[in-house]
């Protein structure tokens with residue numbers, strides 16, 4: 694098995710400094726194979742917020758894979774948003790909108806689901822495109838056979854009763870069909886500031902995968918009942934174990950929930966014998 698740390702919705706500009714220091718220390722001490730960051734790096738896509746994000750990422754010693762979120766597009770400046778939505782993200786973080794990581798144990802692809810405009814009145818919604826699905830197929834067709842297959846995307850595939858009205862990702866069915874065909878094991882996302890995971894498959898049928906949400910890891914923009922947290926994930930092609938590490942007010946990240954899944958012929962299913970600690 695290998696270890697992936699999944700952090701999300703950092704929202705620099707609204708970050709809680711004690712958590713930033715504790716997170717850097719834990720990541721560097723634990724040395725996961727990869728740190729996946731599922732978007733909303735900043736609060737308002739301002740230069741100082743991107744600079745703070747860049748400085749934070751530079752202090753992490755493991756490899757890091759980052760995708761942007763809707764907060765990383767400047768929504769306070771419509772001209773900038775429409776003409777150069779990713780300029781600051783590209784300058785401070787990365788210009789790579791298909792970030793990937795490959796090893797004998799892990800094949801991870803990041804996709805940008807945030808958009809410069811939306812047909813909905815709520816421009817925070819995101820979607821994926823057919824072109825991105827072509828890249829998913831291409832990337833995973835070249836993955837090592839024993840590598841766990843992971844997609845990282847900001848917008849959620851799971852609706853949640855606490856945040857009714859915040860839509861799931863656009864073209865969800867198209868994406869789930871593609872991920873199933875590419876034998877994706879795990880999908881990581883954020884946006885709702887709620888930690889949650891479940892198995893899912895395309896409505897048309899096909900292989901199930903595990904969809905895991907992370908809450909906001911660092912910001913004070915909390916949903917009631919959900920602490921700051923991140924997901925510490927142990928994974929191979931047979932088992933996935935997600936330990937949710939919640940910030941407790943005694944000043945540290947602690948295990949607060951464990952979810953486990955195992956692979957069957959149809960894909961992934963919960964491992965009930967191991968569902969709770």
Ligand SMILES: [Fe+2]
Nearest residue numbers: 702733884885
């Ligand atoms: Fe967010």
Ligand SMILES: [Fe+2]
Nearest residue numbers: 733762763884
């Ligand atoms: Fe978001």
